[in-house]
Amino acid sequence: MSPRGSRRIGGRVPLILLLPALLGLAFLLVPLLGLLAQAPWSTLPSRLFSADVGQALKLSLLCASAATALCLFLGVPLAWLLARAELPGRGLIRALVTVPLVLPPVVGGVALLLVLGRRGLIGERLDLWFGFSLPFTTAGVIVAEAFVAMPFLVISVEGALRAADPRYEEAAATLGAGRWLTFRRVTLPSIAPGVVAGAVLCWARALGEFGATITFAGNLPGRTTTMPLAVYLALETDPDVAVVLSVVLLAVSVVVLACLRERWISGLR
Amino acid sequence: MTLYADLQVSRAAFRLDLELSVDPGEVVALLGPNGAGKTTALRAIAGLLPLTDGRIRLGDEVWDEPPRVFRPADHRPIGVVFQDYLLFDHLSALENVAFGLRARGTDKHSARAAATRWLETVGLGDHLKTRPRSLSGGQAQRVALVRALATTPELLLLDEPLAALDASTTLHVRAELGEHLRRYQGRTLLVTHDPLDAMVLADRLVIVEHGRVVQEGAPTEIARRPRTEYVAQLVGLNLYRGTAQGTTVALSGGGSLTIAAPTSGGVHVAFPPSAISLYAEQPAGSPRNTWPAVVTGLEQHAHTVRVRLDASPAGPGTLLADITPAAVAELRLTPGQHLHATLKATEIQTYPS
Numbered sequence: 001m002s003p004r005g006s007r008r009i010g011g012r013v014p015l016i017l018l019l020p021a022l023l024g025l026a027f028l029l030v031p032l033l034g035l036l037a038q039a040p041w042s043t044l045p046s047r048l049f050s051a052d053v054g055q056a057l058k059l060s061l062l063c064a065s066a067a068t069a070l071c072l073f074l075g076v077p078l079a080w081l082l083a084r085a086e087l088p089g090r091g092l093i094r095a096l097v098t099v100p101l102v103l104p105p106v107v108g109g110v111a112l113l114l115v116l117g118r119r120g121l122i123g124e125r126l127d128l129w130f131g132f133s134l135p136f137t138t139a140g141v142i143v144a145e146a147f148v149a150m151p152f153l154v155i156s157v158e159g160a161l162r163a164a165d166p167r168y169e170e171a172a173a174t175l176g177a178g179r180w181l182t183f184r185r186v187t188l189p190s191i192a193p194g195v196v197a198g199a200v201l202c203w204a205r206a207l208g209e210f211g212a213t214i215t216f217a218g219n220l221p222g223r224t225t226t227m228p229l230a231v232y233l234a235l236e237t238d239p240d241v242a243v244v245l246s247v248v249l250l251a252v253s254v255v256v257l258a259c260l261r262e263r264w265i266s267g268l269r
Numbered sequence: 270m271t272l273y274a275d276l277q278v279s280r281a282a283f284r285l286d287l288e289l290s291v292d293p294g295e296v297v298a299l300l301g302p303n304g305a306g307k308t309t310a311l312r313a314i315a316g317l318l319p320l321t322d323g324r325i326r327l328g329d330e331v332w333d334e335p336p337r338v339f340r341p342a343d344h345r346p347i348g349v350v351f352q353d354y355l356l357f358d359h360l361s362a363l364e365n366v367a368f369g370l371r372a373r374g375t376d377k378h379s380a381r382a383a384a385t386r387w388l389e390t391v392g393l394g395d396h397l398k399t400r401p402r403s404l405s406g407g408q409a410q411r412v413a414l415v416r417a418l419a420t421t422p423e424l425l426l427l428d429e430p431l432a433a434l435d436a437s438t439t440l441h442v443r444a445e446l447g448e449h450l451r452r453y454q455g456r457t458l459l460v461t462h463d464p465l466d467a468m469v470l471a472d473r474l475v476i477v478e479h480g481r482v483v484q485e486g487a488p489t490e491i492a493r494r495p496r497t498e499y500v501a502q503l504v505g506l507n508l509y510r511g512t513a514q515g516t517t518v519a520l521s522g523g524g525s526l527t528i529a530a531p532t533s534g535g536v537h538v539a540f541p542p543s544a545i546s547l548y549a550e551q552p553a554g555s556p557r558n559t560w561p562a563v564v565t566g567l568e569q570h571a572h573t574v575r576v577r578l579d580a581s582p583a584g585p586g587t588l589l590a591d592i593t594p595a596a597v598a599e600l601r602l603t604p605g606q607h608l609h610a611t612l613k614a615t616e617i618q619t620y621p622s
Binding site: 165167168170171172173174175176177178181185186189190 | 315316317341342343344345347348349351355357358359368369372373416417420426
């Protein structure tokens with residue numbers, strides 16, 4: 001290549017920007033690389049399929065998937081309401097929906113405990129009427145994860161709904177389709193990429209949930225000890241296991257990122 | 270059963286106030302400039318926009334009468350062809366056409382069979398499984414038309430059905446649409462800003478300006494006697510029916526004219542009034558479309574003068590010409606005066622009818 005070929009408009013990046021930029025990049029990447037370097041690769045497969053790790057992994061996948069399903073069931077209609085219905089105070093409702101996004105998860109866990117705990121506002125009734133209690137159960141893990149992860153789904157789906165042309169719904173109405181049929185057969189297929197993207201984000205967030213889970217559901221191996229909790233637990237007893245679990249969570253994150261960059265999702269923007 | 274609509278819609282800076290009726294088998298065109306309220310009227314009749322006052326009824330069936338009655342779009346026996354068709358992209362052509370039947374309770378098998386027959390009638394039997402985005406503009410328009418017709422609606426609403434097409438396909442699609450509309454037994458309301466679409470497709474024109482009806486009547490009647498300058502400009506078009514043989518068109522009202530591209534069969538011929546030139550003497554070289562003509566009227570417009578002529582028996586009985594005030598002075602035009610009118614063959618547009 002001729003030297004001319006490497007010349008760019010705008011000239012060189014000033015050192016005063018380049019230096020912190022590279023430092024920032026290293027700051028983000030070095031810990032992850034360190035994690036990979038420290039991983040006990042030779043014993044990794046055997047540890048990965050050990051009873052404890054397998055149990056935590058299975059529970060995590062189950063709870064994150066169930067939480068995502070719960071979020072889809074409640075969150076898609078909520079997003080539709082925010083995007084389509086003529087709602088008084090819609091701005092306020094939207095703001096409230098996003099609170100769990102910025103709320104420290106521990107606070108979410110405490111709040112859930114106060115409302116759904118055995119002595120809680122609703123929890124007491126559940127216990128009284130149905131003999132059913134959420135805290136310190138697998139169902140409690142699912143509730144905690146859904147609480148924290150649902151805003152991701154709602155925001156993503158609402159964005160997709162706003163971008164979708166409502167005139168297609170009008171066209172469906174002129175063809176005799178009621179609102180529910182229109183929603184199922186016209187609206188939902190057209191926002192499917194947004195729903196999938198939202199569900200993937202929601203699932204990833206649920207999988208990594210720690211604060212709300214440990215506060216609301218505790219740390220009972222086999223019942224409420226999900227991967228992040230197991231990592232925390234293992235750090236004190238068997239650091240190698242903690243590293244293995246961390247590597248698995250890192251791998252899952254990378255896969256999620258790759259999924260989100262797929263064309264069928266980025267095509268939405 | 271006639272559709273009666275007394276449409277009154279008030280919005281921030283706009284007021285629509287127009288009355289119209291459509292008889293079974295009739296095609297009524299709502300013609301007007303952009304922003305005249307045509308689409309608002311169509312949306313109100315379709316049930317996509319509630320009236321603020323007035324009434325819409327089909328026979329004795331009231332569709333909208335504020336504040337008591339409002340029947341939403343999905344409960345009106347209508348079919349709508351939208352300007353950009355709004356075909357469902359995730360469904361095939363067949364599923365698009367079957368959608369309305371399914372929504373109205375037809376079972377899956379019968380709906381698909383009926384949709385197949387509809388698509389075959391418009392020559393799309395080979396495109397049943399095609400997704401809308403893979404269809405050409407003309408094909409998409411036909412899918413949109415049969416999707417609207419498949420539910421055998423009492424009222425067919427067309428919103429600028431030809432606006433999304435390029436000029437070369439418009440010709441063909443317009444003729445085809447006209448054929449389907451003639452075959453359709455229900456009422457048709459066509460919304461358009463294109464006077465040619467309206468005049469070729471409709472039995473009756475309702476001309477709308479600023480949300481109000483400014484003139485109503487048969488296309489030829491309106492073209493002959495525009496009541497306002499706006500209408501005159503809008504439908505200022507010489508339009509005739511005739512039979513073509515080669516480059517000669519025998520007009521059904523008598524007389525004949527010569528066109529540039531040979532064709533055959535029934536045609537509409539159209540040309541703007543500005544395509545006519547007037548001469549006191551027979552012009553030298555005598556172009557093909559030269560007729561002796563008598564001035565029957567003069568009208569002053571903004572920058573031109575519209576001259577009404579009678580060019581029979583050699584040419585059309587009513588002929589509109591736009592010329593400059595200077596030419597009027599030079600020719601000393603007065604009603605009853607004998608002149609020669611020429612028309613350039615290249616300015617004539619020919620449409621199969």
